[in-house]
Amino acid sequence: MTDLALYIHWPFCVAKCPYCDFNSHVREAVDQDRWRAALLADLAHEAGLTRGRSIGSIFFGGGTPSLMPPATVAALLDAAAGQWAFAPDIEITLEANPSSVEAARFADLAAAGVNRVSLGLQSFDDAALRFLGRAHDAAEGLAALATAQASFARVSFDLIYALPGQTIAAWDAQLAHALAFGTEHLSLYQLTVERGTRFATDATAGRLRLPDADHAADLFELTRARTAAAGLPAYETSNHARPGAESRHNLTYWRYGEYLGVGPGAHGRRGGLATQRRKKPENWLAAVDRNGHGIEAETLLTPHERATEALLMGLRLTEGVDLARIAALAGGVAPVDAAAVARLARLGLVACDDERLRVTGAGALLLDAILPEVVTDETVTA
Structure with a gap:
């Protein structure tokens, strides 16, 4: 049985x-004190349902987990070690903002057991950081990166591109700067407008205009070429790493492994169940006080739902998906539209053999359009 992944949310x-x-x-x-006790209780509930399993990765996400007191991180890791066996090479990641206050905690977080940090730099340009609403400036971000590299065995950082008015040359310079630090992993995201955000309001009012699709595609292709040439090829749509330095925790999601979610709004997949915690922090706390856990819903997934989820996640990966495994999850035949796959393969957007289906580099530009064509709504029969 494969290792579990554990996600802990600090909201x-x-x-x-x-x-x-x-x-x-x-x-x-x-x-x-109340939050530490509640997270420990929520964690203990998941442990009681997964006795005898081992943990391969732990991820503190948010929110801003670097705002957690290091003593809370240590208490959660100690509790997890007491409930599950840890894989010998367990990956323990914490997302961090690059403020000087939070960077000052890095050494204590490392001492607590965190061995990988994901740093939200987002840009090296002060004007871009102001546009993105970030609290740090470029100099503070660079100082935090230096502290992170001195404190943790493994370091990744995030950048956002395809900003309004961003030129090819400007993003190329940002990439060159990013690659010069020698980190093992980069998460490089195109700016998107998500519902319910302030940028969505600005876009609706005409105050925000993102680059057009052709320019965004040029930026994406430059990103792929630059990172590959530097030895950090894309292994997922927006994630780049040296071979062997991929985020093991996130690979559990994308390869559709089992993971436990603890904390407000956290999702999990265990034993064929989709678990969801209450989202609002105060509601989650009240649920833990009342029930000993923050679960809002546990839903038994059908074989078709599991196979579909595995496809939608796995096709984000450069390696693609194992079609035999997808078929096994579906209970027979993989929910893949063979005619659509053949047509997309002729266009060079996907590649398929008897064992694996994957989206090509050209197809990665059109992933959101490809997925609904390839994945069928209902299980097909032979």
């Missing part, structure tokens, strides 16, 4: 970024 941020649709909240004060 609080200093401010809400205008592009962010994650489950993040701003609160004037946080009762740290």
Whole structure:
């Protein structure tokens, strides 16, 4: 049986970024003792349902987990180690913002057991950072990156591109700067407008105009070429790593492994069940106080639903999906439209043999359009 992944959600941020649709909240004060106790209780509930399993990765996401007291991180890791066996090479990641206050905690977070940090730099340009609503400036971000590289065995950082008015030359310079630091992993995201965000309001009002599709495609192709030449090829739509340095935790999602979700709004997949925690922090806390866990819903997935989820996640990966495994999840035949696959293969957008289906580099530009064509709504029969 494969290792589980464990996700722990910390929902609080200093401010809400205008592009962010994650489950993040701003609160004037946080009762740290109560939150630590509640997270430990939610974790213990998941442990009671997965006795005898081992954990291969732990991911502290948010929100801004670097706002967590290191003592809380240590308590959660100690509790997890007491409930599950840890894989010898367990990956323990924490998302961090690059403020000087949070960077000052990096050494203590490393001492608590975190061995990988994902740093939300987002840009090296002060004007871009102001546009993105970030609280740090470029100099502070660079200082935090230096501290992270001195504190953690493994470092990744995020950048956002395809900003309004961003030229090919400007993004090329940002990429060259990013690659010069020698980190093992980069997450490079095109700016998108998500519902419910301030940017969505601005776009509707005509105050925000993103680059057109052709320009965004040029930026995407440049990103792929630059990172590949530097030895960090894309292994997922927006993620690039040296071979062997991929995020093992995120690969569990994309390869449709089992993972446990703890904390407000966290999702999980275990034993064929889709689990979902209550989203609003106060509602989650009340549920933990009442029930000993924050679960809002547990849904038994049908074989078709599981196979479809595995396809939608796995086709984001450069390696693609194992069609025999997808068929096994579906209970017979993979929910793949063979005619659509053949047509897209002739166009060079997907590649398929008897064992694997994958989206090509050219197809990655059109992934959102390809997925609904390839994945059928109902299981097809032979």
